[in-house]
Amino acid sequence: MNGLPARRLLLVHAHPDDESINNGVTMAKYAAEGVHVALVTCTLGEEGEVIPPDLAHLTADREDALGAHRIGELAEAMKELGVADHRFLGGPGRFRDSGMMGAEQNHRPGAFWSADVDEAAGYLVEVIRELRPQVLVTYDPNGGYGHPDHIQAHRVATRAAELAAEPAYRRDLGAPHVIEKLYWNRVPRTVVEEGFARLHEAGSEVPFPEPATPDDVPGVVADERITAEIGGDEAAEQAFVAAKTAAMRAHATQIAVDGPFFALSNDLAQPLFTHEYYELAVGTPGVPAGERERDLFAGVRA
């Protein structure tokens, strides 16, 4: 089947940098194992703030040149993770960053939040029918933390998975394809609490002015809801965490990384998670109830 590897993983994200923060270890691990890992990013992140003072001129309220710059950051990050297939939904700039919930940018022409979900999903159906992934990763219905582009990414990814499987839908976009497993990005509450405990213990060694709080972490849920955990064995894990850290560093306008901690443009320190966690939203778990999958492809048939 068009020369693709046997296992194929598709991730759908809102902005450049979300993939490295949420899934850097997962992407590096599967890319290293020869899985076809594909990333679709829905916007260029044009409305982001900028951390390095010498790049502050790029922001939307000044030169409005951040989107083009972040295309380059994303490409660097993908090199670090070993991921060759990264695309923008509908092509770069088709959908624009909508800004935070309630901002006037939510409703400007081209804003992803204002996009028709079925129309936007059509672009993703074409990718799904081409790559035929067994596993899709995206956000939960609240987008992890309520950002409009993250909520919309969830809606578009969910709708695209349905439409891609629908035999009567748009045969010009390829033959129907059923994705076997759909996961949401999650973080278990105890892992967040332990991460912040380490941050507080490190105290003045943490090079950011203040710590964030567990409420600043997207997708946090009770541990029981986690169905999959991705890390690596000891030697491999170090390499994957190093790749994730380097990928996050590549998004230099958005993320400042220091050792096991990082900060976004709000300058609040957060722990960098070395394992990544998922909740299976659609599909059959590959392990008995109550156990966590250690492989997103567990139980995949085709």
Ligand SMILES: [Zn+2]
């Ligand atoms: Zn984002």
